[in-house]
Amino acid sequence: MDLASIAEMLAQGLPQAIVSGLVYGSIYALVAQGYYVTFSTTDTLNFAQGDFLMIAAMLSFTVLGGLALSGVSLWLALLAAIAVVVVVLALMGIAVERIAIRPLRGIFSFGWILSTVGVAVILRQMAEIIWGREHMRVPSVFGDVPIRLNLGTVQIGILPQEVFILAASLGAMIAVLFFLKKSRLGKAMAAVAFNAPAAALMGINVRHIVVLSYALSSVLAGLAGVLVAPVLFAHAHMGTLPGLKAFAVGIIGGLGNPVGILVVGLALGIVEFVVAIFNASLRDAVTFLILIAILAWRPMGLFDKSGREKV
Amino acid sequence: MSAVDEYPTGKVPLLSVRNLVVEYGYVRALHGLSIDVHQGEVVCLIGSNGAGKSTTLRAISGMIPSAAGSVTFNGDDITGVPGHDIVKMGLAHVPEGRQVFGDQSVHDNLILGGITLSRDEGRARAEHELDRFPILRQRQHQRAGTLSGGEQQMLAISRGLMIRPRLLLLDEPSMGLAPRLVHQVGEIIIQLQKQGMTILLVEQMATLALAVSDRAYVIQNGEVRLSGRSEEIENNPEVVSAYLGGSSTSDTVQQHQKPAQSGKELQ
Numbered sequence: 307m308d309l310a311s312i313a314e315m316l317a318q319g320l321p322q323a324i325v326s327g328l329v330y331g332s333i334y335a336l337v338a339q340g341y342y343v344t345f346s347t348t349d350t351l352n353f354a355q356g357d358f359l360m361i362a363a364m365l366s367f368t369v370l371g372g373l374a375l376s377g378v379s380l381w382l383a384l385l386a387a388i389a390v391v392v393v394v395l396a397l398m399g400i401a402v403e404r405i406a407i408r409p410l411r412g413i414f415s416f417g418w419i420l421s422t423v424g425v426a427v428i429l430r431q432m433a434e435i436i437w438g439r440e441h442m443r444v445p446s447v448f449g450d451v452p453i454r455l456n457l458g459t460v461q462i463g464i465l466p467q468e469v470f471i472l473a474a475s476l477g478a479m480i481a482v483l484f485f486l487k488k489s490r491l492g493k494a495m496a497a498v499a500f501n502a503p504a505a506a507l508m509g510i511n512v513r514h515i516v517v518l519s520y521a522l523s524s525v526l527a528g529l530a531g532v533l534v535a536p537v538l539f540a541h542a543h544m545g546t547l548p549g550l551k552a553f554a555v556g557i558i559g560g561l562g563n564p565v566g567i568l569v570v571g572l573a574l575g576i577v578e579f580v581v582a583i584f585n586a587s588l589r590d591a592v593t594f595l596i597l598i599a600i601l602a603w604r605p606m607g608l609f610d611k612s613g614r615e616k617v
Numbered sequence: 618m619s620a621v622d623e624y625p626t627g628k629v630p631l632l633s634v635r636n637l638v639v640e641y642g643y644v645r646a647l648h649g650l651s652i653d654v655h656q657g658e659v660v661c662l663i664g665s666n667g668a669g670k671s672t673t674l675r676a677i678s679g680m681i682p683s684a685a686g687s688v689t690f691n692g693d694d695i696t697g698v699p700g701h702d703i704v705k706m707g708l709a710h711v712p713e714g715r716q717v718f719g720d721q722s723v724h725d726n727l728i729l730g731g732i733t734l735s736r737d738e739g740r741a742r743a744e745h746e747l748d749r750f751p752i753l754r755q756r757q758h759q760r761a762g763t764l765s766g767g768e769q770q771m772l773a774i775s776r777g778l779m780i781r782p783r784l785l786l787l788d789e790p791s792m793g794l795a796p797r798l799v800h801q802v803g804e805i806i807i808q809l810q811k812q813g814m815t816i817l818l819v820e821q822m823a824t825l826a827l828a829v830s831d832r833a834y835v836i837q838n839g840e841v842r843l844s845g846r847s848e849e850i851e852n853n854p855e856v857v858s859a860y861l862g863g864s865s866t867s868d869t870v871q872q873h874q875k876p877a878q879s880g881k882e883l884q
């Protein structure tokens with residue numbers, strides 16, 4: 307492959323890669339905001355976050371599919387699916403904090419990493435038992451006809467559901483950040499993150515805040531699951547890669563930096579689709595190679611002001 | 618300072634700590650400590666490093682559990698009540714080292730101080746506090762971490778006052794401050810008492826503490842070594858040699874016994 311043909315492929319593929327990259331990148335960012343929320347209040351995170359996304363996709367298959375078959379309008383069915391996912395995922399977040407995080411948060415313990423990875427494995431197997439091993443289609447309320455854009459010689463296609471993914475995940479992130487910055491509850495969460503004993507002296511129940519952060523984090527993963535279910539097939543292992551990639555986004559963007567997470571999430575999505583222009587089957591491998599290279603260069607993430615970690 | 622005169626007349630104290638024992642792991646920090654604070658009093662705890670002064674305040678406000686003994690506040694037994702519930706009963710603790718929320722604005726720090734109040738009351742109280750400390754109003758949108766040490770101390774006190782506490786616990790408000798600011802802290806305490814506040818003050822700077830308080834307890838190795846009216850403690854030869862550097866009439870004491878004018882930072 308010579309330089310000229312590489313340039314040609316890029317020119318043809320780049321606009322589409324950027325559009326698709328933004329869509330999937332926004333999902334990584336949304337899931338990673340969940341890591342941010344719990345990491346800032348507890349210094350822990352839920353490695354089953356990707357599988358929480360999977361459970362939400364499965365639930366939306368059951369609720370949306372079930373209601374749609376019985377003749378309820380798709381919109382109504384979508385709202386019902388969102389409601390079910392919010393409630394179930396919030397409860398799952400509360401449960402994971404109670405079972406897998408709280409008992410293991412000793413000073414010298416990394417047990418919570420093992421226990422949340424364990425939760426991930428359990429969820430995957432449970433999903434296989436409940437929903438089987440098939441890849442299931444979840445209908446989109448917006449239909450399956452792609453929107454086509456002509457930019458001169460280049461064509462871009464995007465599904466209406468993908469537009470919805472980008473809009474809804476950006477909207478959800480902005481809403482969450484606004485909530486964390488402006489509401490009293492958000493300020494209380496930030497106070498716990500900054501100095502939990504002092505926050506308790508203000509009358510803030512630190513344990514409630516921790517539980518709330520886990521519930522919120524899980525609901526964000528759940529929302530991501532509902533959004534992607536119609537464009538990825540729902541299946542028991544669909545959450546593994548998004549969960550890992552979102553973790554990479556958190557590490558590189560900064561687990562305490564929601565704006566960094568947003569920027570890196572979108573960028574990661576674009577990088578993936580640009581790589582896929584050349585070789586779709588190397589997409590994940592090359593993407594993680596790039597992530598490892600970035601970490602070698604800046605171990606504390608791109609935006610950490612302290613720069614390279616001193617050994 | 619009439620509260621002192623009323624003291625032994627059998628009135629129930631606002632705060633009563635009885636035989637308090639606190640342990641950090643296997644280390645016993647308090648060995649059955651008892652103190653009382655009456656409505657309207659300023660009481661100070663003095664003692665050297667590691668005596669157990671901060672531990673006493675932490676156990677009172679529920680930051681740390683106690684192994685034995687009891688704390689009664691305003692008639693309620695609050696031993697073992699979680700700290701975040703004790704705040705709601707009207708007990709504010711301004712901890713050692715200020716502990717302001719450095720990444721949030723001055724105004725948000727005040728709002729957090731009043732988080733147990735209704736939203737509207739919290740806002741109104743914050744306005745009131747910004748009137749009390751004009752320097753904080755000037756800096757209200759600045760991140761608290763960017764304030765000077767003295768300003769952070771004002772903020773920490775102001776944040777504690779947000780709930781209009783019945784009892785204010787102050788842990789080393791003069792720590793790390795320049796002499797001019799130490800004086801100002803003394804003025805604030807005097808002003809607060811005039812406005813009816815009851816204060817339990819912990820200070821290593823014994824001259825300051827004795828000058829602004831009605832009564833004092835000298836804490837040593839987790840026990841009350843001496844107690845009495847501050848003037849008496851101030852003239853106690855043992856205290857003079859151990860805590861007051863051999864002179865009971867240092868400049869700071871003189872300054873605080875007769876505050877020249879009401880503090881600039883106070884209304």
Ligand SMILES: Nc1ncnc2c1ncn2[C@@H]1O[C@H](COP(=O)(O)OP(=O)(O)OP(=O)(O)O)[C@@H](O)[C@H]1O
Nearest residue numbers: 641644646664665666667668669670671672673821
């Ligand atoms: N978190 C802790 N863990 C273990 N021991 C502690 C802890 N905090 C305090 N101690 C010990 O308890 C004793 C009392 O400490 P405390 O902080 O109450 O002293 P203090 O009178 O406030 O001293 P200072 O004037 O230095 O603030 C000390 O021996 C101290 O080492």
Ligand SMILES: [Mg+2]
Nearest residue numbers: 670671672713
């Ligand atoms: Mg102390």
